[in-house]
Amino acid sequence: MVRRQRRTTLDRLRLIEEPSKRARFVTDQTSTANQWPADAGAYDLISPARKRLGWALMAAATLGLLAIIVIEILYKTEAGTVGFETWRPVVYAYVLWGVALGVGQVLMRGEDGQRALFLLPALLFTIAMVIFPTLFGFYIALTDWNLSSFSGRKFNGLDNFWQMLGDPYYRNALFNMVLYVLAVLVEYVIAFGLALLLNAQIRARKFFRVVFLMPLMLSPVAVSWMIGKSLMEYRFGPAATLARHLGWENPAFFSDPIIARISIMILDAWTFIPFMMIMLLAGLQAMSREVLEAARVDGANAWQTFWQVTFPLMLPVSVTAVILRIIFKLKLADIIITVTSGGPGGATDSVSSFIYREYRDRSNVGYGTMLAMAYLVIIVVFVTWLLKIANRFVRNVN
Numbered sequence: 001m002v003r004r005q006r007r008t009t010l011d012r013l014r015l016i017e018e019p020s021k022r023a024r025f026v027t028d029q030t031s032t033a034n035q036w037p038a039d040a041g042a043y044d045l046i047s048p049a050r051k052r053l054g055w056a057l058m059a060a061a062t063l064g065l066l067a068i069i070v071i072e073i074l075y076k077t078e079a080g081t082v083g084f085e086t087w088r089p090v091v092y093a094y095v096l097w098g099v100a101l102g103v104g105q106v107l108m109r110g111e112d113g114q115r116a117l118f119l120l121p122a123l124l125f126t127i128a129m130v131i132f133p134t135l136f137g138f139y140i141a142l143t144d145w146n147l148s149s150f151s152g153r154k155f156n157g158l159d160n161f162w163q164m165l166g167d168p169y170y171r172n173a174l175f176n177m178v179l180y181v182l183a184v185l186v187e188y189v190i191a192f193g194l195a196l197l198l199n200a201q202i203r204a205r206k207f208f209r210v211v212f213l214m215p216l217m218l219s220p221v222a223v224s225w226m227i228g229k230s231l232m233e234y235r236f237g238p239a240a241t242l243a244r245h246l247g248w249e250n251p252a253f254f255s256d257p258i259i260a261r262i263s264i265m266i267l268d269a270w271t272f273i274p275f276m277m278i279m280l281l282a283g284l285q286a287m288s289r290e291v292l293e294a295a296r297v298d299g300a301n302a303w304q305t306f307w308q309v310t311f312p313l314m315l316p317v318s319v320t321a322v323i324l325r326i327i328f329k330l331k332l333a334d335i336i337i338t339v340t341s342g343g344p345g346g347a348t349d350s351v352s353s354f355i356y357r358e359y360r361d362r363s364n365v366g367y368g369t370m371l372a373m374a375y376l377v378i379i380v381v382f383v384t385w386l387l388k389i390a391n392r393f394v395r396n397v398n
Contacts, residue, residue, distance in 0.1 A: 045110070046107075046110050050107050050108070051107070051108050053107055054103075054106075054107030054109075055104070055108065057107065058100060058101055061096060061104075064093060064097070065093045065094060065096075065097040068089055069090055069093075071083050072084055072089070072090055073139075077155060098120060098124045102116075105117065134376075137369050137373055140153070141160055141161075141372075141373045142156065142157060142370075143155055143156060143366045144156045144159070144160075144366050145365040145366040145369075146362075146363055146364050146366065147363035148363045153365075156366070160366055160369075160370035161370060161374075163367060163370075164367070164370055164371055169349065169354060170354060170371060172347075173349040173350055173354040176347075176348065176349060177330065177351055179261060180265065180332055180350065181326055181329055183269065184322060184325050184329055185322075187269045187272070187273050187276060187325065188276060188318070188321070188322055191273050191274075191276035191277040191321070192277075192280055194273070195277050195278075195280035195281040195283075195284055196284065198212070198277075199281055209281075213274045213277075213278065215270055215271050215274055216271070216272070216274040216275055216278075220271050220338075221334050221335075223267060223270065224267065224334070224335045224338035224339045225338065227270070228254075228263070228267055228335070228338065228339035229339065232253045232254070232263065234254075240253070254339065254340050254343070254344070254348075257345070260340060260343070260348045261348055263339075264335060264339070264348050267339065268332060268335055272325060275321075275324075275328075276325055279324075280321060282317070283314050283316075283317030284310075284314065287310070287313055287314070291313070292305060292309060292310070295308070295309045312397055315394050315397055316394060319390045319393070319394055323383075323386060323387065326383075326386065327383065331352055332350045332352060332353075333350055333352035333353040333356055336350055336353040337353050337357075341353075341357070342354065351375050352375075354371070355368050355371050358371060
């Protein structure tokens with residue numbers, strides 16, 4: 001009986017002590033939490049030692065990768081005696097750098113670093129397939145690498161750059177690119193007219209849409225052979241035969257420099273006008289019919305409706321279509337290579353076709369890469385300027 005009373009007394013004491021212990025535990029937790037700022041994020045809750053470890057891991061991996069790359073470049077250029085026979089160690093170091101980068105992000109940022117891991121594959125792919133080839137291209141541009149020479153490539157500084165500045169054929173190719181880009185304005189007018197026609201309520205509208213889109217489905221090389229090598233062949237081609245009946249004695253479409261340029265523009269326009277047409281047609285179909293009906297109710301005729309309503313509303317789509325078409329035009333090469341090979345005398349050369357022939361005909365990799373790198377810089381500057389001008393123009397009109 002006495003033992004039972006003692007147990008009951010002990011149980012009562014425990015029940016009294018447990019709330020006090022719980023209160024002390026909650027108080028300790030609250031005081032610990034109050035040590036952090038109220039606006040502290042997940043990054044602030046990570047210990048400084050862990051952050052330093054993440055920084056050290058990423059820094060060590062980055063320095064190791066850069067050191068291996070520099071050693072290998074010096075060894076391959078015969079400027080150093082220490083190096084590797086293959087580039088495999090660089091690849092291994094690159095993979096380890098990616099792993100260290102991911103682990104370092106997790107150590108430094110915690111859960112945010114884990115989310116950043118999903119971007120790591122895309123980052124590594126971009127570096128490996130875009131940034132590294134570009135940097136390697138700049139290096140090749142500073143060498144005299146020629147595939148017909150057995151001496152390999154040697155660093156020659158800015159010799160290729162000075163040669164490029166004095167190359168009349170390269171300047172001619174740049175001039176041709178200006179003409180080809182200006183031809184986009186004519187293509188835009190034709191594409192807009194076709195889009196308006198196909199947007200109207202006409203018979204067999206779906207049939208004509210498919211017919212006008214057919215050139216876009218064909219390869220530019222196929223178009224070059226079908227039209228440039230067949231229809232426009234100066235001896236037996238249907239276009240040449242028709243030109244003779246109209247009084248043109250020697251209808252050589254690709255012998256005269258001016259006519260050859262115009263012929264290349266026509267071939268390229270026939271292939272890519274449907275691209276702009278389908279974009280403009282999509283913009284017209286997305287336009288509100290109520291706006292056009294309101295303009296007609298106000299007494300506007302067809303031209304006033306187009307110029308004061310349709311055209312301003314279509315400006316964003318028009319600017320997008322023209323800019324994309326200009327970007328495609330800057331890469332023009334396949335039609336020229338197939339039909340004229342840049343002739344006559346380089347009169348139809350674009351920059352891309354000229355660079356291609358520099359590689360293929362002269363095996364001049366170093367100089368051709370310098371031309372390509374210079375053209376890349378020109379394109380980046382031009383497209384950036386074009387986007388700014390286009391945005392300003394659309395804002396002012398609207």
